[in-house]
Amino acid sequence: MKKIKVLTVFGTRPEATKMCxxxxxxxxxxxxxxxxxxTAQHREMLDQVLNIFDVVPDYDLNIFEAGQxxxxxxxxxxxxxxxxxxxxKPDLILVQGDTTxxxxxxxxxxxxxxxxxxxxxxxxxxNLYSPFPEEANRMLTGIVADFHFCPTEESKQNLLRExxxxxxxxxxxxxxxxxxxxTVSDTYVFEDEFLNKLDYKNKKIIYMTCHRSENxxxxxxxxxxxxxxxxxxxxxxxxxxxxxLNPKVREIAYRVLRDKPRIHLMExxxxxxxxxxxxxCYLVVTDxxxxxxxAPTLGKPVLVVRRETERPEGIKAGTARLIGVEYENVFNQxxxxxxxxxxxxxxxxxxxxxxxxxxxxxxxxxxxxxxKSANY
Numbered sequence: 001m002k003k004i005k006v007l008t009v010f011g012t013r014p015e016a017t018k019m020c021x022x023x024x025x026x027x028x029x030x031x032x033x034x035x036x037x038x039t040a041q042h043r044e045m046l047d048q049v050l051n052i053f054d055v056v057p058d059y060d061l062n063i064f065e066a067g068q069x070x071x072x073x074x075x076x077x078x079x080x081x082x083x084x085x086x087x088x089k090p091d092l093i094l095v096q097g098d099t100t101x102x103x104x105x106x107x108x109x110x111x112x113x114x115x116x117x118x119x120x121x122x123x124x125x126x127n128l129y130s131p132f133p134e135e136a137n138r139m140l141t142g143i144v145a146d147f148h149f150c151p152t153e154e155s156k157q158n159l160l161r162e163x164x165x166x167x168x169x170x171x172x173x174x175x176x177x178x179x180x181x182x183t184v185s186d187t188y189v190f191e192d193e194f195l196n197k198l199d200y201k202n203k204k205i206i207y208m209t210c211h212r213s214e215n216x217x218x219x220x221x222x223x224x225x226x227x228x229x230x231x232x233x234x235x236x237x238x239x240x241x242x243x244x245l246n247p248k249v250r251e252i253a254y255r256v257l258r259d260k261p262r263i264h265l266m267e268x269x270x271x272x273x274x275x276x277x278x279x280x281c282y283l284v285v286t287d288x289x290x291x292x293x294x295a296p297t298l299g300k301p302v303l304v305v306r307r308e309t310e311r312p313e314g315i316k317a318g319t320a321r322l323i324g325v326e327y328e329n330v331f332n333q334x335x336x337x338x339x340x341x342x343x344x345x346x347x348x349x350x351x352x353x354x355x356x357x358x359x360x361x362x363x364x365x366x367x368x369x370x371x372k373s374a375n376y
Contacts, residue, residue: 006090008037009081010038018176036055048270078104082111091115092116096118121169122158123155147367180297208241209241209285210241215305232260239264245268284300284303303320303323307324308322314353
């Protein structure tokens with residue numbers, strides 16, 4: 001039997017954190033010939049994750065340009081992938097999540113009549129423009145996918161409601177949990193000595209990330225103002241906020257939060273530092289999708305500063321709360337968890353719905369089982 005040729009495509013830090021564990025399983029499988037292609041839609045942040053997981057791409061399209069538009073990312077990725085597909089001739093192209101690279105990878109596969117496997121399929125916010133362009137990217141990818149690897153039963157049900165073939169849908173858990181469990185360590189030492197010296201036992205350290213395009217402007221100003229007032233009110237609380245590289249985010253952060261006592265504005269943390277910060281902090285405030293999945297595994301409540309989320313499983317399980325972006329609600333919900341131990345424990349002890357750390361293994365097993373039966 002000839003080996004199944006699988007090409008994995010990703011281009012951003014979030015994709016890399018969730019796919020490096022899959023890449024390692026693919027590389028180790030005797031029935032698979034695997035190649036990795038990175039578009040480098042992100043460059044620096046992508047390389048950080050590749051280094052952490054010791055993963056080396058076979059193809060690097062290096063498409064990143066400062067100030068790039070979505071159209072430019074899409075067309076450069078498509079053109080680069082065309083050449084890679086013609087050279088490697090894969091049986092399956094594997095993409096993850098909802099970035100523009102995911103959409104371009106799926107579209108390139110479709111144009112070349114190659115099967116598509118979509119990892120983290122079926123997430124829906126039910127608002128096409130929030131998050132933008134992610135909601136459209138994952139829906140468009142689903143249309144051409146042959147394998148839908150869903151992280152949860154709820155994401156499977158989304159696809160069934162949209163009329164997808166049940167035989168092509170698999171619930172695997174989320175590979176984010178696989179990556180997290182490989183990376184968190186009680187003995188981890190931060191590169192930034194300041195983070196090592198924080199008093200995690202006696203202070204309530206809030207770890208915040210905030211970067212989504214739909215929050216830029218008044219929503220972000222309200223979120224940051226609420227956080228500033230929270231730290232003013234709660235003398236035992238401190239904020240660690242690694243700022244996104246987007247200059248619009250930084251302008252608001254500097255204007256609202258700079259030079260405030262117990263508020264620490266920092267450069268972005270790499271993946272390894274981020275998950276270890278989640279392990280040590282008191283609670284997480286974020287508009288990120290990944291942190292909604294990661295922090296509950298570590299027993300940390302997540303307050304989601306968005307109007308909707310494509311990860312409702314955490315909300316239903318009680319590991320996360322969707323608190324919106326308006327000043328009053330953001331302030332009140334954070335203040336509640338800082339001062340009401342019963343409410344805090346209710347979230348901290350809720351069961352994480354996103355998996356058991358074996359998602360990558362399941363995905364590779366399904367690929368081999370299904371494609372072996374197709375006489376590859």
